[in-house]
């Protein structure tokens with residue numbers, strides 16, 4: 001029986017080197033003669049992705065719940081594509097996934113300023129904040145990663161790497177809250193992971209020099225290069 005490809009997710013805080021590391025990983029896998037497909041969320045190329053992009057650039061304002069559902073819908077747009085790559089035996093390397101969705105929405109919701117001005121703000125006051133169980137729901141049953149590498153970096157080290165960019169969530173206080181929610185998600189994922197360690201969550205200290213981070217990540221990905229026997233799991237099930 002041919003084995004399916006492995007589904008590997010790279011999550012991380014801003015300035016953790018996540019995208020660079022994913023690219024290094026892709027090249028290494030290819031150089032070793034294996035097939036790998038890289039995916040990134042949000043995928044800004046679709047109509048939903050374009051709405052997300054406009055929101056992230058503060059060119060539009062949307063209710064937090066709506067934004068959360070758009071990010072999730074963006075993943076569902078690619079769910080069957082991911083499954084078909086895995087069935088073809090390809091390793092799918094994904095830059096951000098549902099865990100970012102939860103971390104950012106919950107972190108943001110825990111600091112939404114209550115304003116009495118304007119229609120949007122006053123209606124928001126009446127809505128409940130985004131909780132972790134609420135945030136998990138729209139992504140449940142998406143293809144579940146075999147391995148998630150969480151690139152962790154302290155806000156202090158992130159600052160020494162040139163600070164944050166211009167997009168909506170690229171602020172130090174937001175990044176601190178996001179990091180706390182990621183920690184909680186890591187605990188939940190680990191509690192859900194199979195006995196053989198399938199679907200495991202690995203925290204990688206991304207504050208070190210780039211090659212040390214690459215080597216540690218490689219050590220976790222290498223055993224998955226020959227594929228996986230078990231069927232693709234479903235997120236949160």
Ligand code: FDM
Nearest residue numbers: 041042071072096097100101104105169
């Ligand atoms: N982000 C990303 C979310 O808020 N929810 C999600 O579901 C995903 C996938 O979008 F600030 C946030 C995280 C980040 C922003 O991500 C854009 P990139 O990796 O910087 O493009």
